[in-house]
Amino acid sequence: MNRRRRAPLAWMNRRLPTTIMLLVVLAVCVVGALVAHADAAALRDRGVRVPAVVTEVHDAKSSWVGVRFTTPDGVVHRAQVGNYDWRPHPKVGDTPTLLVDPDDPEGDAVDVRMGPNDLAVWGFAVGAAVCASLIPPTWSGRLDWDKLRR
Numbered sequence: 001m002n003r004r005r006r007a008p009l010a011w012m013n014r015r016l017p018t019t020i021m022l023l024v025v026l027a028v029c030v031v032g033a034l035v036a037h038a039d040a041a042a043l044r045d046r047g048v049r050v051p052a053v054v055t056e057v058h059d060a061k062s063s064w065v066g067v068r069f070t071t072p073d074g075v076v077h078r079a080q081v082g083n084y085d086w087r088p089h090p091k092v093g094d095t096p097t098l099l100v101d102p103d104d105p106e107g108d109a110v111d112v113r114m115g116p117n118d119l120a121v122w123g124f125a126v127g128a129a130v131c132a133s134l135i136p137p138t139w140s141g142r143l144d145w146d147k148l149r150r
Helices: 003-012 015-046 118-140 145-149
Strands: 048-058 064-070 076-081 097-100 109-111
Touching: 015 118, 064 097, 076 097, 076 109
Parallel strands: none
Antiparallel strands: 048 064, 048 097, 064 076, 097 109
C-alpha cells in the first residue's frame, strides 16, 4: 500500500481518534440502554392491556405490524409494533392483545405475548461495557489497533 493511501488509515489508528470513537460509541450505548430501560420499565410498571386490530403486515428486513387500538380513555391510536410474536404469521384483521404505555401509546406498544424488550437493554449495556473496557488500554497505548490490523 502506498504512503498516500495509508495516511488516513494510520491517522485513524492513533490513540486519540480511536479513543474518541470509543467514547462516542460508549455514550450512544449508555443513552440507548437508558431509553430502552425507561420504555421497558414503563410497560412493566403502568402498561395497560388493550385489544388491537392488525391493519398492515411488513415482514421484510425489519418485520413489524401496523395496528389500530383504543385506549381505556376512548382515544383511537395507530402504532407500528416490531416486538410481535410471529407464530402464527400475522394477517390483516387479526386481533392481538397489546401492552401499551398510557403516556405514549403510539410509541411504546408491544405484543403482550412478547412483553417489554429487555434484550435491547442488555445489548446496549454489553456494548457500553466493551467500549468502556477498551478505552483505557487504547488511550495508554497498551492496545495498538494498527498492530492488530496487520
